[in-house]
Amino acid sequence: MQQALRFLSPDAEPVDPPDIIEQARLAQRGSETVSRGLPLTIRGLRKSFGDNQVLRGIDLHIPAGQFVAIVGRSGCGKSTLLRLIAGLDTIDAGTVSFGEETRPEDVRVMFQEPRLLPWARVLSNVEVGLGRDRASSDAQGRAKKALAEVGLEDKSGQWPAVLSGGQKQRVALARALVSDPRVLAFDEPLGALDALTRISMQRLLERVWRDQAFTAILVTHDVAEAVALADRVLVIEDGQIAHDVHVELPRPRRRGSADLAALEGAILRDLLQSGDEPSDL
Known part of the structure; x- marks a missing residue:
């Protein structure tokens, strides 16, 4: 069951799970500035590798210019979802659309390894x-x-x-x-960096996102990073969106604040309750 959680303070109450149209309306609250990014709508997205069904029917709308983080246990399907959005893998079923025809340069990916020549x-x-x-x-x-x-x-x-x-x-x-680019996807780009360099890079990512107003989609294992950077945090479990957390805290966000700690704690509790960790995909 997909859930939408909306956090205004550490003790905020969850709202009822919305359908995809209501989800889009809620999500738009996190993207009030004029954006050159592309909106993204996903319906019924499925992907399998052999007998292993990785994504089991993802429905999602991301407004233009929003910063979305995707978290979940290893093997939950988050990197697969990112690759399908970026067009790096083929879709088994469902659709990924950007609201208008895109050029190859409109959607870019930054990986964990720099991959420099x-x-x-x-x-x-x-x-x-x-x-x-x-x-x-x-x-x-x-x-x-x-x-x-x-x-x-x-x-x-x-x-x-x-x-x-x-x-x-x-x-x-x-x-x-x-x-x-109008959509920039990040696949664990900061995972190999030391703690101080990682914080510096997080600030850089946030600055260029604000300056260039593209739509940002970040896959990360670091829940603290997700709540510090994103307008929304999607929690993937068993190939589905289990939680959709709207982070309505002002920017710049102070790392270590009570509000961010409460968000991080709530998401971590959900992840720890989701079962044993499977292998990476």
């Missing part, structure tokens, strides 16, 4: 994100602008091997941003 300098790695526009006359200028957005304009001539882990992820983020 070791034989190319930083600027060239960012230019890769332009795809077919890489040969355009303004390609280098756009790549330099993207590097400036992530604070690495002085590293454009460096080789990836000399960068720190956090710097490599900033380059990967610049590569994702250079094509001006």
Whole structure:
């Protein structure tokens, strides 16, 4: 059973589970600013790998410009859902639509590994994100602008091997941003970073999302990260959306605050009650 939880304070009461139209109305409250992002509607989404049914009929609406985090135990289907949204895997049943025709550069993914080309300098790695526009006359200028957005304009001539882990992820983020995406999907992009670098990267992700107003979808194992960044937190259990948590707390959010701790605790309790952890997918 899909549930929608709406948190205004640590002791807020849950609301009744909405249908997808009501879900969209509630979700829109988290995206009041004008957005260039794309809306996303998913209906009856299913995906299996052999006999293993990973997604069991996902219904979801994400308004344009909203920041959504997806959490759940390993193997629950959250990364599979992200890959289907990004068009990286084929859908068995159901639909994923963005409200209008999209171009390849409209939807980008940032992975946990930077996936930089070791034989190319930083600027060239960012230019890769332009795809077919890489040969355009303004390609280098756009790549330099993207590097400036992530604070690495002085590293454009460096080789990836000399960068720190956090710097490599900033380059990967610049590569994702250079094509001006309208939907940016993050698949555990900060999971391998140390704690301080991770917090710094979280702040950077939030800043570029606010500046560029794209629709953001973040898969993460870190519930604290989810409630700190997202307008909504979706909890996936057994291939379905078990909880839909609307985070109506003002930004910037103070990490360690009572409200964030209450949200994190509520989500963790749900996850801990969902059974034994299966293998990764």
